[in-house]
Amino acid sequence: MSDTRQFCTFCVQGFFFGVDVRRVQEVLRYQEMTRVPLAPPIVRGLINLRGQIVTAIDLRRRLALPDGAAERLPMNVIVRSDDGAVSLLVDEIGEVLTVANDASEAPPDTLNDLGRELIAGVYKLPGRLLLVLDTEKAIAPATNWRAGADRPRTDA
Amino acid sequence: MSGSAADEMDELVKEFLVESHENLDRLDRELLTLEQNPASRDSLASIFRTIHTIKGTCGFLGFSKLEAVAHAGESLLSRLRDGALTFSAPIATALLRTVDAIREMLAEVEQKGSDGDGDYGALVVLLQQLQGEEGGGKGNDAAPAPRLDLPAPAVLPAPPADVTPHPPDLADGRTPGVSDGYVRVDVGLLDRLMNLVGELVLARNQVLQFVPTVEDHAFTGTTQRLNLITTELQSSVMKTRMQPIGNVWDKTPRIVRDLALALGKRVRVEMEGKETELDKTIIEAIKDPLTHIVRNCVDHGIEPPAARTAQGKPAEGRLFLRAFHEGGQVNIEISDDGAGLNLDRIRSKALERSLITGEQAGRMSDRELAELVFLPGFSTAEKVSNVSGRGVGMDVVKTNIERIGGVVDLTTRPGHGTTFRIKIPLTLAIIPALIVSSGGDRYAIPQVSLLELVRLHGAQVRAGIESVHGAAVCRLRGTLLPLVDLNRELGLDEGANAAALAKRDAINIVVLQADNRRFGLVVDDINDTEEIVVKSLGKHLKGVAAFAGATIMGDGRVALILDVLGLALRAKVVGGASDRTPPRAGAGSDGAGGHRTTLLLFTLASGRRMAVPLSMLARLEVFDTTQVEPLADGHVVQYRGDVLPLVDIEGLLQTGRGMWTGADGAAEQVHVLVHGSGHRTVGLVVRRIVDIIDESVDLRMNRGESREPGIRGCVIIEGRVTELLDLDALMRATGARLSIPGETTSPAGEART
Numbered sequence: 001m002s003d004t005r006q007f008c009t010f011c012v013q014g015f016f017f018g019v020d021v022r023r024v025q026e027v028l029r030y031q032e033m034t035r036v037p038l039a040p041p042i043v044r045g046l047i048n049l050r051g052q053i054v055t056a057i058d059l060r061r062r063l064a065l066p067d068g069a070a071e072r073l074p075m076n077v078i079v080r081s082d083d084g085a086v087s088l089l090v091d092e093i094g095e096v097l098t099v100a101n102d103a104s105e106a107p108p109d110t111l112n113d114l115g116r117e118l119i120a121g122v123y124k125l126p127g128r129l130l131l132v133l134d135t136e137k138a139i140a141p142a143t144n145w146r147a148g149a150d151r152p153r154t155d156a
Numbered sequence: 157m158s159g160s161a162a163d164e165m166d167e168l169v170k171e172f173l174v175e176s177h178e179n180l181d182r183l184d185r186e187l188l189t190l191e192q193n194p195a196s197r198d199s200l201a202s203i204f205r206t207i208h209t210i211k212g213t214c215g216f217l218g219f220s221k222l223e224a225v226a227h228a229g230e231s232l233l234s235r236l237r238d239g240a241l242t243f244s245a246p247i248a249t250a251l252l253r254t255v256d257a258i259r260e261m262l263a264e265v266e267q268k269g270s271d272g273d274g275d276y277g278a279l280v281v282l283l284q285q286l287q288g289e290e291g292g293g294k295g296n297d298a299a300p301a302p303r304l305d306l307p308a309p310a311v312l313p314a315p316p317a318d319v320t321p322h323p324p325d326l327a328d329g330r331t332p333g334v335s336d337g338y339v340r341v342d343v344g345l346l347d348r349l350m351n352l353v354g355e356l357v358l359a360r361n362q363v364l365q366f367v368p369t370v371e372d373h374a375f376t377g378t379t380q381r382l383n384l385i386t387t388e389l390q391s392s393v394m395k396t397r398m399q400p401i402g403n404v405w406d407k408t409p410r411i412v413r414d415l416a417l418a419l420g421k422r423v424r425v426e427m428e429g430k431e432t433e434l435d436k437t438i439i440e441a442i443k444d445p446l447t448h449i450v451r452n453c454v455d456h457g458i459e460p461p462a463a464r465t466a467q468g469k470p471a472e473g474r475l476f477l478r479a480f481h482e483g484g485q486v487n488i489e490i491s492d493d494g495a496g497l498n499l500d501r502i503r504s505k506a507l508e509r510s511l512i513t514g515e516q517a518g519r520m521s522d523r524e525l526a527e528l529v530f531l532p533g534f535s536t537a538e539k540v541s542n543v544s545g546r547g548v549g550m551d552v553v554k555t556n557i558e559r560i561g562g563v564v565d566l567t568t569r570p571g572h573g574t575t576f577r578i579k580i581p582l583t584l585a586i587i588p589a590l591i592v593s594s595g596g597d598r599y600a601i602p603q604v605s606l607l608e609l610v611r612l613h614g615a616q617v618r619a620g621i622e623s624v625h626g627a628a629v630c631r632l633r634g635t636l637l638p639l640v641d642l643n644r645e646l647g648l649d650e651g652a653n654a655a656a657l658a659k660r661d662a663i664n665i666v667v668l669q670a671d672n673r674r675f676g677l678v679v680d681d682i683n684d685t686e687e688i689v690v691k692s693l694g695k696h697l698k699g700v701a702a703f704a705g706a707t708i709m710g711d712g713r714v715a716l717i718l719d720v721l722g723l724a725l726r727a728k729v730v731g732g733a734s735d736r737t738p739p740r741a742g743a744g745s746d747g748a749g750g751h752r753t754t755l756l757l758f759t760l761a762s763g764r765r766m767a768v769p770l771s772m773l774a775r776l777e778v779f780d781t782t783q784v785e786p787l788a789d790g791h792v793v794q795y796r797g798d799v800l801p802l803v804d805i806e807g808l809l810q811t812g813r814g815m816w817t818g819a820d821g822a823a824e825q826v827h828v829l830v831h832g833s834g835h836r837t838v839g840l841v842v843r844r845i846v847d848i849i850d851e852s853v854d855l856r857m858n859r860g861e862s863r864e865p866g867i868r869g870c871v872i873i874e875g876r877v878t879e880l881l882d883l884d885a886l887m888r889a890t891g892a893r894l895s896i897p898g899e900t901t902s903p904a905g906e907a908r909t
Binding site: 033034035036037038039043045046047052053054057084086139141 | 354355358595597646647648691693694695696697698699700702703706707708712713714715716
């Protein structure tokens with residue numbers, strides 16, 4: 001067991017991502033969202049997950065990728081965090097993969113800066129690369145954009 | 157010993173612990189009362205009883221060390237009670253130390269099952285010495301006296317002289333252990349109950365949605381009962397979790413006393429709103445931050461007695477705690493009347509620690525400087541004391557309060573003190589709310605902020621909505637109400653300026669109150685009122701001040717809860733002026749020393765720029781010059797079936813003869829500010845209305861500059877010198893010379909601004 005890891009996988013703009021399966025609470029098809037005016041752009045809305053209100057983070061926007069086609073409804077990967085559950089909006093859900101640790105590599109240079117910061121590692125799989133998403137960083141309220149711009153910050 | 161007997165013993169110990177902790181908290185309080193009022197026999201008797209009970213129980217349970225300490229304390233108390241000793245500060249300190257020692261040992265009991273290895277010999281000796289000091293020399297050994305009281309100490313009123321105070325003591329039944337009618341409940345269980353009730357409320361709301369579609373009397377009747385029961389259940393469960401903030405504050409006097417003593421200061425603690433109730437989880441969460449702020453106030457804020465007297469302040473400092481509910485939030489204020497923050501020192505300290513750049517330091521307002529104390533690693537204490545000043549603290553306070561969705565800020569006035577304000581939203585609560593729609597989404601508005609609903613249609617819209625340079629206001633029963641368009645504020649669409657609003661067929665206005673100010677929120681639709689379960693927003697949305705939380709509606713969709721105050725602050729420049737006056741740092745509350753006021757800016761014929769509080773005006777009017785009719789010594793217009801005298805402000809100010817003498821030839825229109833009501837109404841002629849702004853006006857520094865009666869002073873508004881008109885004073889000073897019946901308005905508004 002110690003030399004393999006399990007990842008819940010999904011696609012965003014053709015990139016193949018994985019999140020440690022232990023961090024994933026569940027995977028859901030598209031859920032209706034309530035938009036949040038004035039929110040940072042990566043917040044696409046709020047969803048009702050069985051009575052719990054979950055913030056949906058648009059992974060495309062988080063990774064500085066172009067928005068997906070409007071008619072393609074994103075799927076939800078619900079991950080656990082200190083702040084409760086957070087949903088990552090992705091294009092497509094893949095399967096749960098078990099990979100050997102020795103397939104791990106450093107993130108490739110071709111990723112843009114923001115992307116590199118969010119990628120914890122890369123696994124070389126037959127035919128493609130699995131990018132391991134650092135969920136902590138991906139869902140952290142980022143520092144390079146301002147929330148709502150209406151809260152004064154003394155450190156600005 | 158059989159298992160069940162051991163269990164029984166455990167139960168006994170547990171009960172003893174819980175009971176004793178409660179008693180000890182009360183002891184702290186009572187000892188302090190006694191220190192202030194040493195003659196209070198009630199307090200003394202109650203303290204004595206409590207210590208005695210602890211002693212008795214721990215003797216029974218076999219905690220001999222604990223018993224010895226309690227016994228020594230009890231002996232001292234019995235001498236006090238008998239009048240052989242008089243209460244003094246050293247005795248108070250010794251008794252408080254006894255309470256601490258007992259507390260420590262109880263903690264040991266809780267963890268290890270024994271009263272621990274602590275050595276309290278010195279304390280026991282001290283207690284015994286104190287017993288002997290005064291009225292001693294009567295050959296009393298330490299031990300014997302209290303022994304006599306053992307069987308029924310509370311019942312034995314020692315000196316016959318004070319028989320009277322004792323019976324009420326007995327009657328109030330505060331003897332610990334007698335807890336008829338109470339059950340101790342695990343907080344975790346209450347949490348689960350609360351969650352379940354929240355879910356039940358949601359389910360109830362969903363069921364209620366079906367009622368109109370189902371034609372079945374039995375169903376309708378049942379849902380009605382379900383509705384009622386749910387509501388009642390909900391409020392009952394809510395109540396189980398509420399605790400008065402006094403529970404936390406009760407510890408403050410003791411903390412302050414010890415601290416003040418250690419620092420050689422004198423501090424009086426005052427409280428207001430002790431009974432303000434908060435959810436238990438919130439009480440727990442604010443306990444430490446509150447304590448920290450209190451310690452800071454005593455340590456850094458309040459000066460030593462000598463320094464205070466030198467400044468003409470009373471030697472005794474004042475720490476004031478205040479709590480109240482407002483706008484669905486709990487407000488807690490902690491203020492001291494000490495030295496205030498030294499902003500220059502904060503600036504240099506922040507520079508020294510590279511927390512800000514030199515350029516920033518130059519630009520920062522006083523308010524922003526004060527906020528620096530919340531940065532991690534900031535401390536300006538000249539010397540590190542064991543109290544505070546280790547450079548940790550205020551940032552932790554801020555983090556802890558923000559963690560529960562609260563906000564903390566501070567205002568400070570050099571030489572006058574510092575006030576910390578904490579606002580905690582009701583994160584774990586079910587509240588009644590008004591549901592409105594805007595831009596296709598539903599929003600919930602907490603009912604506590606709601607004053608009334610106004611719907612204007614047809615001609616009412618055109619008559620009711622007025623425009624001041626694009627900023628919409630609405631006249632509601634004689635006062636001007638600034639309007640805020642929700643769509644525009646939330647950036648949902650361009651929103652409507654006043655002109656566009658006035659063209660609509662109908663307008664829904666929700667009149668709201670925030671921070672003692674009223675404003676009208678224009679929404680697309682007003683739906684219904686509903687009980688909503690408040691859920692907090694994730695950390696991504698904490699910075700969006702317009703929302704207080706979210707809730708789940710009957711149809712399962714999420715709706716955002718508007719933060720009325722946040723919204724009001726966002727929209728503080730009513731209408732289109734926001735690009736000229738960017739949101740200032742510290743929009744969270746009043747600026748230091750001043751109150752936020754909505755001001756109307758205007759210019760006079762000579763070009764003088766003036767401002768007057770909008771609330772002083774009834775209406776803004778534009779008359780055609782043809783409507784103006786000359787009268788004996790001035791001009792009037794016919795206005796709402798009455799005659800409105802037109803007043804020339806500059807004339808009033810300079811000569812006291814203020815009747816307006818007519819427009820200069822070119823102008824076709826006269827802009828008039830209508831002030832007063834009924835027969836006392838006058839129209840103040842101005843050249844141009846510039847803007848309506850929200851400004852925090854601090855007049856203290858400007859008062860000396862005004863030589864003209866009727867001018868309160870000069871302020872800088874939007875970068876220009878603006879005179880602040882004192883309408884009441886102006887009318888009073890000069891009104892008699894105007895031919896206005898009744899001449900003046902009430903002088904009550906003088907303190908405004």
